[in-house]
Amino acid sequence: MRNFIILLFIGISISLSSCRQDFVFEASTGDLTFSKDTIYLDTVFTNIGSSTYTLKVYNRSNKDIKIPLIKLGKDDSKYRITVDGMTGENNHTFRDVEMLAKDSMYIFVEVTADVADSNPADFIYTDQIQFDTGTNFQKVDLVTLIQDAYFIYPSRTQNPDNSYTYEEINLGVDADGNPIPFRASVLDENDPVNGNEFIWNNSKPYVIYGYAVVPDGKTLNIEPGAQIHFHADSGLIVGTGGTLKSIGTLQNQIVFEGDRLEPIFSDVPGQWGTIWLTAGSTANEIDYTTIKNATVGLLIDSNDGNFMTIKNTQIYDSSNLGIYAKTAKIKGENIVINTAGVASLACTLGGSYEFKHCTFNNNWSSSKQVAVLLDNYYRDENNAQVPFDLIQADFINCIIYGSNTYELRFDKGETGIFNSSFTKCLVKFGTSNDALYSFIYDENNIKRNKNPKFLNIFTNQLNIGVDSEAKEFGVDADVPLDILGMPRTAPYDVGAYNWVTFPEDN
Incomplete structure (x- = not known):
């Protein structure tokens, strides 16, 4: 009887292990979709931080993917982003971001900018969230109005x-x-x-x-x-x-x-x-x-x-x-x-x-x-x-x-x-x-x-x-x-x- 129980546990272990598959992430080919193609951050005063805005990114494919690079377009960008709770490199750059098949993730966006950073003609400050896979390029535009004040x-x-x-x-x-x-x-x-x-x-x-x-x-x-x-x-x-x-x-x-x-x-x-x-x-x-x-x-x-x-x-x-x-x-x-x-x-x-x-x-x-x-x-x-x-x-x-x-x-x-x-x-x-x-x-x-x-x-x-x-x-x-x-x-x-x-x- 004791040998039978041991054999039973061994059989169950083999059965379970045979069902397990490690996740394999493939490089994204640039077929992400987004909740919006432009994020309009409402007007902010110069050097006063904005509210937090949300972008949702979808992987609608049947494959687990890895996005090699997500970043803001400007190296000195006044925007800040977090990706699925990660702060990345200076709230700016994120590498090898993984997404499961049929899954989604949140990107949160904020801005603190001076009116001098904006376009002098209309006081609009812009940038992009860029998704670079190496073989394709996708982006979401960021736009806000910076208002000067006393x-x-x-x-x-x-x-x-x-x-x-x-x-x-x-x-x-x-x-x-x-x-x-x-x-x-x-x-x-x-x-x-x-x-x-x-x-x-x-x-x-x-x-x-x-x-x-x-x-x-x-x-x-x-x-x-x-x-x-x-x-x-x-x-x-x-x-x-x-x-x-x-x-x-x-x-x-x-x-x-x-x-x-x-x-x-x-x-x-x-x-x-x-x-x-x-x-x-x-x-x-x-x-x-x-x-x-x-x-x-x-x-x-x-x-x-x-x-x-x-x-x-x-x-x-x-x-x-x-x-x-x-x-x-x-x-x-x-x-x-x-x-x-x-x-x-x-x-x-x-x-x-x-x-x-x-x-x-x-x-x-x-x-x-x-x-x-x-x-x-x-x-x-x-x-x-x-x-x-x-x-x-x-x-x-x-x-x-x-x-x-x-x-x-x-x-x-x-x-x-x-x-x-x-x-x-x-x-x-x-x-x-x-x-x-x-x-x-x-x-x-x-x-x-x-x-x-x-x-x-x-x-x-x-x-x-x-x-x-x-x-x-x-x-x-x-x-x-x-x-x-x-x-x-x-x-x-x-x-x-x-x-x-x-x-x-x-």
Whole structure:
């Protein structure tokens, strides 16, 4: 019996070994196929790395093959590639790459280039991924647009341990009395590279690293058509006594957004910090300006006692708040805010506010977000309420809407003034026995839970159409043009847009 078992194992071993064949790779004859013949890498700023792009390579033959050489065409190429997870020689050259029959592999592509590397006529930078078999030649073209820019960033000094110390400013102290530092660059009238940094023009975009700071007594004038891009954890701070004038036109809007230009980043919230108008900043004006993809679009912190104006301004996809006002004074007209993690508009710690023909919508995917929040106190370290008078919060011809049952929230303190008024507004609001919300049931003045039927909330098109409940419900609020520059005539529409006929209505 023992001999039989031994013979059985020997037989099985021989049987298995007779089925095994070593892989034999033949040289490729150049019959590879590709997922695309040209890879267009989206626009990047000079010397800022791109996203990673993918090329899939197929061996559709019945043979295991070996590709003698895969490489970038230029010896000093600014592109980088990895092939099936391999980095090769300097992310540039790969030799004897094996592929099984009917198999595929991934090549990942990135680029970091200077505008000087591109074609001076069109700022296009190109190269190729080359597949050289010795008997045939195949290629995939690489194309990207390199965009020049003004760069504003903190200075740095190198320490003995090769670390760096960056330029910083302190904005107050925390609850423990420790300074609050920000990595920042104070703007300069005579910067050796950018020239006068208190005038941002439209000749080329601005890219900000850290926070750009407008100091006391200085005014930052942003000209129509200027494009401002913030890196992660960056933003703009207007200090005490400083002023922001962001005044575009209907045809040449000013745009603040992140520095990732690829379409997949176009509506990603929280890509940068905020535009912070600190306590004591003065005479700020914002008109025909778009603010996208911030953590907080506008942080307005107890301005100097005079009303600031915000007109014809759009704020989209903020991960926290669209406008975060603290004891501020704001007059707003034709403001559109869509989608924020907490609130589209938060008027906190009291203040004075007047909003006419504004559209505040919030479809953030949570059960707690709101379109508009008002409060008049905060709690100190002992959890005691500290009142801040809400002198006025007047909403005239406004839309307050979103995906939750309650898109308007009041947080009224035990003491302190809390004055608010809503005239001819469309408001998303459930039911409440709180007398503070009694006005919401006046059907002659408030349209409650009526759908404005926006064109497309997911693409930030909050225009209204012929069947919108916001159509012809308003009053004359002395705002003669809508956000698109169209005349307002009686009967007046509610929100920032006059109603129009949508294409699908024709």
